[in-house]
Amino acid sequence: MDQNRQGARASYVALSVFVALWVLAPSAVRRFNREAFVEFQAPALHLLGKSRDLATFWEKKSRSVEEMAAAGRDLARVNAALEIQINKFEDIRRENVRLREITHYNVPAEYMSVVARVATRDSSSWWQRIVIRKGRKDGIRPGAPVVFGNTVVGRVTAVHLTTSEVDLVTSPGFRCTAYLEGDEQNNIVLVNGVASNSLGTAKARVSVIPRDYSLLAGGQPTRVFTTGMGGVFPSRLILGYLDGGTYATQVGNFKESLLVPSRDLYNLQEVSVLVPLHQNPGEALMQGEDFQ
Amino acid sequence: MGWAWLILLLATYPWLLGADLASDTLASSSLVFFISGSCLIAPCRRLKRWQAVLFAACLGFLFEARRPIPDGTLALSLVAIAIFLSSNRQLMRNTPGMLRAAAIVNVVACLVWFVASSYASPAAATDLAWHLFLQLLLAGIVGTMGLLPIALTQNAVLDRLTVPPAPDTP
Numbered sequence: 001m002d003q004n005r006q007g008a009r010a011s012y013v014a015l016s017v018f019v020a021l022w023v024l025a026p027s028a029v030r031r032f033n034r035e036a037f038v039e040f041q042a043p044a045l046h047l048l049g050k051s052r053d054l055a056t057f058w059e060k061k062s063r064s065v066e067e068m069a070a071a072g073r074d075l076a077r078v079n080a081a082l083e084i085q086i087n088k089f090e091d092i093r094r095e096n097v098r099l100r101e102i103t104h105y106n107v108p109a110e111y112m113s114v115v116a117r118v119a120t121r122d123s124s125s126w127w128q129r130i131v132i133r134k135g136r137k138d139g140i141r142p143g144a145p146v147v148f149g150n151t152v153v154g155r156v157t158a159v160h161l162t163t164s165e166v167d168l169v170t171s172p173g174f175r176c177t178a179y180l181e182g183d184e185q186n187n188i189v190l191v192n193g194v195a196s197n198s199l200g201t202a203k204a205r206v207s208v209i210p211r212d213y214s215l216l217a218g219g220q221p222t223r224v225f226t227t228g229m230g231g232v233f234p235s236r237l238i239l240g241y242l243d244g245g246t247y248a249t250q251v252g253n254f255k256e257s258l259l260v261p262s263r264d265l266y267n268l269q270e271v272s273v274l275v276p277l278h279q280n281p282g283e284a285l286m287q288g289e290d291f292q
Numbered sequence: 293m294g295w296a297w298l299i300l301l302l303a304t305y306p307w308l309l310g311a312d313l314a315s316d317t318l319a320s321s322s323l324v325f326f327i328s329g330s331c332l333i334a335p336c337r338r339l340k341r342w343q344a345v346l347f348a349a350c351l352g353f354l355f356e357a358r359r360p361i362p363d364g365t366l367a368l369s370l371v372a373i374a375i376f377l378s379s380n381r382q383l384m385r386n387t388p389g390m391l392r393a394a395a396i397v398n399v400v401a402c403l404v405w406f407v408a409s410s411y412a413s414p415a416a417a418t419d420l421a422w423h424l425f426l427q428l429l430l431a432g433i434v435g436t437m438g439l440l441p442i443a444l445t446q447n448a449v450l451d452r453l454t455v456p457p458a459p460d461t462p
Contacts, residue, residue, distance in 0.1 A: 008379035037357035172415030
């Protein structure tokens with residue numbers, strides 16, 4: 001019995017020494033350790049995601065031929081309409097580039113779009129994240145915006161060999177600048193995620209709303225768009241909608257509101273990662289040691 | 293057998309993956325299905341202390357790997373718990389004792405990562421008492437209910453590895 005007690009005491013002492021060494025160890029050691037455990041789990045996450053895809057495949061395969069033919073016909077119509085739009089936008093893009101060259105205006109960042117399947121979602125009060133099945137091997141870099149259509153999903157926070165972690169718009173670590181729909185003066189507001197304290201949908205906070213800003217008439221939901229400033233997100237992407245009007249802050253100079261994501265972020269199966277073709281300064285900062 | 297802890301970890305991993313899947317399903321409620329504490333109980337009854345320590349550390353690091361929790365907080369806390377449990381095996385000599393230990397360890401470990409995350413998070417902690425209570429309640433329930441199937445799997449693996457059974461008396 002005494003031997004057991006002595007052994008336990010020795011173990012606690014050894015643990016204390018290890019804790020001290022762990023705290024003093026260079027961050028590279030801790031990062032290597034974290035990376036090793038992430039890579040250990042990566043094959044299981046891929047397997048999980050692929051099993052889900054397989055289940056969806058068999059579910060779709062069980063549908064009738066008529067149903068599939070109807071879906072194909074609808075898709076062909078949508079494709080035709082989109083092709084017309086693409087041509088129209090290409091003309092506008094050329095015109096835009098020409099005008100920017102004439103006025104020596106800043107050229108907006110260009111992005112490479114990487115489509116990725118969602119492997120798993122994870123959410124608590126302190127984080128709202130999804131893990132996607134594309135990583136460093138596919139050219140994804142930390143800080144890259146993640147979108148679905150024209151909706152912002154979040155931002156890549158950690159990149160591993162074959163997987164990446166994405167902080168959602170509502171996650172406490174997320175911050176970006178935005179414009180409000182109907183604000184003709186284009187005042188910049190701030191969007192940042194907040195710690196979730198309810199069982200309902202997680203929301204972000206919209207702050208620095210000018211006092212004289214009024215919501216859209218007719219009770220229409222007010223959309224919140226990205227500004228494109230800072231070079232992380234392209235401009236005019238939808239971040240979400242203002243929820244339940246605005247309220248004055250304690251100091252009273254500005255108003256605040258909550259932002260509801262425009263899509264159910266926990267039901268996404270696929271997202272696009274917009275990887276900047278050229279590294280921007282913000283991205284360079286994110287590659288620092290403390291960024292996680 | 294020196295590698296028993298590693299083989300046991302591989303055998304326990306499907307349960308951890310299952311918990312991640314359950315967390316995925318619960319994602320819209322911002323609750324995490326946490327079972328790492330429960331996974332520690334059966335090994336601490338049968339493995340040697342150093343094996344239990346390595347097993348606990350790996351359990352903690354596996355949970356922390358993809359989450360913004362300060363490095364090593366949960367892992368080192370689980371190690372401390374593993375040292376305590378493997379030095380006080382008499383507390384877990386029967387099923388009610390094991391169930392009680394599972395609930396307490398799971399809740400304590402859950403509290404550790406929750407507080408550690410709040411320390412690392414840029415957001416302020418306001419009105420979170422209710423959510424913390426729900427998270428701890430879930431951890432307690434899951435820890436208790438999950439113990440028996442997890443312990444059955446782990447004991448089966450330990451039997452195959454010819455690790456001696458837990459003594460009936462301390």
